[in-house]
Amino acid sequence: MTQTVDLLIENAARVLLPTFGSSEHGNRTGEDRRPSSQNDQKGANGVFGSEGLSVAILGDKIKAVGPASEIAGRFHALKTLDASGRLLTPGFVDSHTHLVFAGDRSGEFEMRCRGADYEEIAASGGGIRASVRATRAASEDELYAESLPRLERMIAGGTTTVEIKSGYGLDLETELRMLRVARRLGETTPARVVTTFMGAHDFPDGFRENRDAYVNLIIETMIPAVAKEGLAEFCDVFCERGVFTPEQTRRVLEAGKAAGLRPKVHADEMAPSGGSEVAAEVGAVSADHLMKTTDASIAKLREAGVVATLLPGTTFFLGKECFAPARKMLDAGLTVALATDRNPGSCTVESMSFIVGLACLRMGMSPLEGFAAATVGGAAALGLTGVTGQIAEGFAADLILWETSHEGRICYEFENHLARTVIAGGNIIEG
Numbered sequence: 001m002t003q004t005v006d007l008l009i010e011n012a013a014r015v016l017l018p019t020f021g022s023s024e025h026g027n028r029t030g031e032d033r034r035p036s037s038q039n040d041q042k043g044a045n046g047v048f049g050s051e052g053l054s055v056a057i058l059g060d061k062i063k064a065v066g067p068a069s070e071i072a073g074r075f076h077a078l079k080t081l082d083a084s085g086r087l088l089t090p091g092f093v094d095s096h097t098h099l100v101f102a103g104d105r106s107g108e109f110e111m112r113c114r115g116a117d118y119e120e121i122a123a124s125g126g127g128i129r130a131s132v133r134a135t136r137a138a139s140e141d142e143l144y145a146e147s148l149p150r151l152e153r154m155i156a157g158g159t160t161t162v163e164i165k166s167g168y169g170l171d172l173e174t175e176l177r178m179l180r181v182a183r184r185l186g187e188t189t190p191a192r193v194v195t196t197f198m199g200a201h202d203f204p205d206g207f208r209e210n211r212d213a214y215v216n217l218i219i220e221t222m223i224p225a226v227a228k229e230g231l232a233e234f235c236d237v238f239c240e241r242g243v244f245t246p247e248q249t250r251r252v253l254e255a256g257k258a259a260g261l262r263p264k265v266h267a268d269e270m271a272p273s274g275g276s277e278v279a280a281e282v283g284a285v286s287a288d289h290l291m292k293t294t295d296a297s298i299a300k301l302r303e304a305g306v307v308a309t310l311l312p313g314t315t316f317f318l319g320k321e322c323f324a325p326a327r328k329m330l331d332a333g334l335t336v337a338l339a340t341d342r343n344p345g346s347c348t349v350e351s352m353s354f355i356v357g358l359a360c361l362r363m364g365m366s367p368l369e370g371f372a373a374a375t376v377g378g379a380a381a382l383g384l385t386g387v388t389g390q391i392a393e394g395f396a397a398d399l400i401l402w403e404t405s406h407e408g409r410i411c412y413e414f415e416n417h418l419a420r421t422v423i424a425g426g427n428i429i430e431g
């Protein structure tokens with residue numbers, strides 16, 4: 001008796017099955033696991049001997065994964081995709097973006113091309129505060145209309161889950177508006193959108209001489225309002241020299257935790273600023289950036305089970321050479337995630353293929369480690385382990401069927417938009 005499913009992806013030549021094992025704060029990115037029926041077969045991750053692998057999808061979930069002949073015998077499908085000779089991977093989980101904002105900062109980009117420094121531009125009133133002025137002036141519909149094409153391009157590239165932060169409002173009304181737009185993007189596109197309140201992204205004009213007053217405003221007014229409307233899952237702080245101190249970061253994250261928002265930290269981006277230590281102390285889900293992090297911080301993150309989210313696109317876009325020490329982190333057993341950091345000032349990259357390629361070229365990661373960090377690693381950074389980012393029974397049917405047969409080729413041709421079919425929540429994304 002065969003069971004009817006909605007979609008069968010048949011006979012893939014290679015399937016990436018990255019896993020951390022069962023724990024959400026598991027050990028490392030890039031480990032391989034094959035379905036039990038395949039354990040006797042030799043070969044690298046996801047190579048299934050002479051026989052391909054098929055995936056059966058029912059509704060928005062993966063119903064079964066197994067050898068092509070076994071799946072063909074068990075299931076009948078309303079629609080099939082022939083995956084012969086192709087690679088199947090989980091959809092990308094882009095676990096760190098600031099993609100809701102108004103305007104652009106191309107003028108500032110030109111200044112940087114002539115030698116101006118990102119931190120100097122920010123200190124003189126540009127940077128994040130320039131985007132704050134534009135975002136405050138935009139209506140909810142305008143913000144949505146400006147942000148939607150960015151998300152649509154990401155989905156076409158294979159991103160099926162994306163985290164979006166607020167932080168270009170820095171006042172109650174605009175922060176809430178940004179989060180509502182992020183929620184609406186999740187409701188109106190095939191992507192799964194996870195939202196993060198980041199009122200602590202910078203100090204707005206009017207509070208720059210009285211910074212603790214702004215921290216109090218975040219704690220006493222913004223966090224309760226965000227929590228009351230159920231607008232965010234996470235709370236994030238830019239802990240950096242010249243921005244939020246470790247003590248201010250701790251206060252905001254503890255207040256967020258008390259309101260049900262799980263902590264994340266922008267840590268050690270420009271300098272070792274204490275962000276990793278705070279992340280470990282408050283039990284953050286992730287510490288992000290980490291370009292300038294130290295060996296001692298890596299050990300603390302490891303002990304506390306904090307995911308290290310690396311954003312090599314930002315290092316690249318800022319014209320810096322100090323890529324995060326990914327190799328050390330992987331070797332120390334940290335869970336590593338890769339994400340774009342898409343934002344108007346420090347990284348305009350939207351493509352996770354580009355990010356994975358950069359991780360290979362500049363951070364010493366293998367293509368397989370890169371793909372694992374961009375899928376199951378991203379899921380861990382969003383508390384979505386067991387939900388998406390892996391190809392196994394019960395997971396969301398968030399997948400990419402590539403027209404090439406090996407992830408190494410994708411990393412090698414990272415900016416060539418290699419052909420792919422994206423499946424989000426069981427739906428084939430057209431176009």
Ligand code: NIG
Pocket residue numbers: 098127128131238266269314341343344345346347
């Ligand atoms: O993650 N580091 C802080 N925030 C962003 C930059 C935002 C901006 O420049 O607009 C980042 O890199």
Ligand code: FE
Pocket residue numbers: 096097098266341343
């Ligand atoms: Fe960021």
